[in-house]
Amino acid sequence: MTQSLYDQDFYAWTQEQANYLRAGKFELLDRENLGEEIESLGKQQRQELRHRLGILLGHLLKWHYQPSARSKNWKYTIREQRREIERHLRDNPSLKPYLSEAIALGYEDGLDLIGQETPLDPETLPQACLFAEEQIFTQALNW
Template sequence: MTSKLYDIDFYAWTLEQSQLLQEGKWQSLDITNLVEEIESLGKQQRQELRNRLGILIGHLLKWEYQSEMQSKSWKATIREQRKEVLRLLKENPSLKSYLGEAITDAYESGLALVVRETPLDYPQLPLECPYSTAQILDPAFPEGL
C-alpha cells in the first residue's frame, strides 16, 4: 500500500511516512522511495545554490559590462541573491565544498541571463567567470554597490 500511495498521493505518503518514523515502525516504511526523496532534497539544495549564483553572477556581469545602465533594481537583485546564497551556505555548511563547481556551472546561466536581457552577446563576455568566490560573496563588491 505504501508504494502505491507514493504514486497516487505524494502528500498523503509523506504524512504516512512521517507518522511511521515517529512511531518507530521501521518495517512499514517505504525505504526505496524514502531514500529517493532524501537524495532529492540534497539535490534541490545544490540546484537552489546554482540558480541563485547564476542570477547573482549574471547581474554582476550586467553591472560591470553595462555600467551606464546600472539601476536600483540590479543593485537590489545582487544584494538579494548574495544574501540568499550566504543563507544557503550558513544553513547547509557542507555546500561550501561544492561552491567552486556551483560557480562554474552557474556562470553559464549568468551568461545566458546577460545575453537574454541586454544587447551584449557571448563574444563580448568572458569565457570563464571573472569573479573569485570571495568577490561573489563579498557584500562590498563591486565597489559602489
C-alpha cells in the same frame, strides 16, 4: 497491478511515512522511495545554490559590462542574492566544498541571463567566471 500510495497520492504517502518514522514503525517504511526522496531533497539544495549564483553572476556581469545602465534594481538584486546565498550556505554548510563548481555552473546561467536581458552577446564575454570569490560575495558596488 495495484499502484502504491506513493504513486496514487504523494502527499498522503509523505504523511504516512512521517507517522511511521515518529512511531518507530521502521518495518512499514517504504525504504526505496523514501531514500530517493531524501536524495532528491539534497539535490534541490545544490540546485538552489546554482540558481541563486546564476542570478547573482548575471547581474554582476551586467553591472561590470554596462556601467551606464546600472540601476537600483540591479544593485538590490545583487544584495538580495548575496544575502540568500550566504544564508543558504549557513543552513547547508556541507555545500561549501561544492561552491567552486556551483560558481562555474552558475556563471553559465549568468551568461544566459546576459543574452536574455541585455544587448550584449554572451559569446563575446569570458566563458569562465571572471570574478574572484571575494568579488562575487563582498565587493562593494560603487555608483
